[in-house]
Amino acid sequence: MNLKQYLKIWVASMRYSIVRTMMFRFDFLVWLAVDFVWMMVNILLIEVIFSHVDNLAGWGKYEMLVLIGTAMIISRIFDFFFMGNLLELGGKIRLGEFDFTIIQPGNPLFMVSTRKVDLEGLPNAFVGLGVVIYSMGKLGLEPHVGQIFLYALMLICGILVHFGVLLTIASASFWIVSTEGTENGYFNLFQFSRLPRSAFKGVFNFLLVYFLPVVIISNLPARTLIDGINWIHMLWLTTATGLWFFFACSLFSYGSRRYTSASS
Secondary structure, eight states: OOHHHHHHHHHHHHHHHHHHHHHTHHHHHHHHHHHHHHHHHHHHHHHHHTTTOSOBTTBOHHHHHHHHHHHHHHHHHHIIIIIHHHHHHHHHHHHTTTHHHHTSSSOHHHHHHSSOOOTTHHHHHHHHHHHHHHHHHHHTOOOOHHHHHHHHHHHHHHHHHHHHHHHHHHHGGGTSSOOHHHHHHHHHHGGGGGSOGGGOOHHHHIIIIIISTTTHHHHHHHHHHHHOOOHHHHHHHHHHHHHHHHHHHHHHHHHHHHOOOOOO
16 A cells, blocks of 8 residues: 555544544533643642742753653644544454454554544644643743644654654553453653753653653753754754654554464
8 A cells, every 4th residue: 555545544534433423413512621620720739839949950930841841742642643543442352353453454553543532632732722821921931933843743752752752551462351441540650851951850850851751742842942053952852752752653563463362
């Protein structure tokens, strides 16, 4: 299959997902509202914290809001495109439904990760963007085109890190019965992306900043808007992204080659 054919499949999958979501509008609106309230709780928490302190690990109030807004954008775009698909991978492997993926003519990873989109995530990505723009206005920041472009590239890196970590967890289903508990750990792990990098010390600094780059995927883009372009940061983030994405794809490929149907 060529790139044009993959694009047609992806567009068709998106169209089907959107039509199906609109068939259950109330369910969509409820989950959209729940997600929005959760985002507002995070922002309210910042308001409460900064009513008592002047800075948090060296970050001011509106700098923290830039950070939180950035983390929101990354996570909601990832939710829209990939999260639901990857969370279903373990069940497909366990029940033998992965058979229908590997017999298709396209790349199995593409087929399994782009089967649908979750529309609930996308609108709140714009809420996160609004938080970033509002906070930048309060800080008096006027980023130039280069900063904005680099910020967008870093957001893509953040999405790919999310993809790599969750795909790694989901691919473990090729060897173990259930990854449900580990998948819950994924959600808890990426909550740290809303915290400043300077807040982490010792072993936590190594684990969450360097080994699992869940902190830098939001911190480095936010710092690009606040402090300007830092090419070392860009190199750091792209290297971490490449390593995790390559490892996750390799693990999935190896597992899919070992896969034997679990269906009856």
